[in-house]
Amino acid sequence: xxxxxxxxxxxxxxxxxxxxxxxxxxxxxxxxxxxxxxxxxxxxxxxxxxxxxxxxxxxxxxxxxxxxxxxxxxxxxxxxxxxxxxxxxxxxxxxxxxxxxxxxxxxxxxxxxxxxxxxxxxxxxxxxxxxxxxxxxxxxxxxxxxxxxxxxxxxxxxxxxxxxxxxxxxxxxxxxxxxxxxx
Ligand code: ADP
Numbered sequence: 001x002x003x004x005x006x007x008x009x010x011x012x013x014x015x016x017x018x019x020x021x022x023x024x025x026x027x028x029x030x031x032x033x034x035x036x037x038x039x040x041x042x043x044x045x046x047x048x049x050x051x052x053x054x055x056x057x058x059x060x061x062x063x064x065x066x067x068x069x070x071x072x073x074x075x076x077x078x079x080x081x082x083x084x085x086x087x088x089x090x091x092x093x094x095x096x097x098x099x100x101x102x103x104x105x106x107x108x109x110x111x112x113x114x115x116x117x118x119x120x121x122x123x124x125x126x127x128x129x130x131x132x133x134x135x136x137x138x139x140x141x142x143x144x145x146x147x148x149x150x151x152x153x154x155x156x157x158x159x160x161x162x163x164x165x166x167x168x169x170x171x172x173x174x175x176x177x178x179x180x181x182x183x
Contacts, residue, residue, distance in 0.1 A: 006156075008112065012121035014114060025179075028081030059140070075104070088152060094156075
């Protein structure tokens, strides 16, 4: 099993759910920048206060802020496996991650792209009902994904790291597809 993974895909593709399952099954650490930011917001830290309004508009928090979070989490793992979910989300974040990983001598083993149609994404997100899951904010997040995050598909394809998974169907069916592509 590969132990240094990155999940890429639009909001609503099921990255969080599948990442949690895969990490539990293989004993690697799930690093979700969305979850980490939401716990900062819930704890009312300075960082959380800075991030909250940005997240509720469906915009991206600053590269420097998420990078600081990822760096401290990753260093605390002391070489154990990880799955990054929701990071990187911009080309500068991906470049900063490359730099960090080469310092740590921990290259990425694989990048998984979860693919799903916009119609299904919007339906799933509306059903979830998080603070940033209103229709207008969802549309903004999809646009931000297309503009800022989708260029990472070519970035990782060029490095020969990308695997695509069809994220349509039941959670079990998608989990099975993922397991197959890594075993
Ligand atoms: P989803 O993928 O369903 O949109 P996430 O939980 O991954 O949800 O992210 C929620 C919000 O947290 C994003 O819309 C953004 O505001 C912020 N966020 C998460 N990860 C990053 C990141 N790597 N860079 C900037 N902002 C981020």
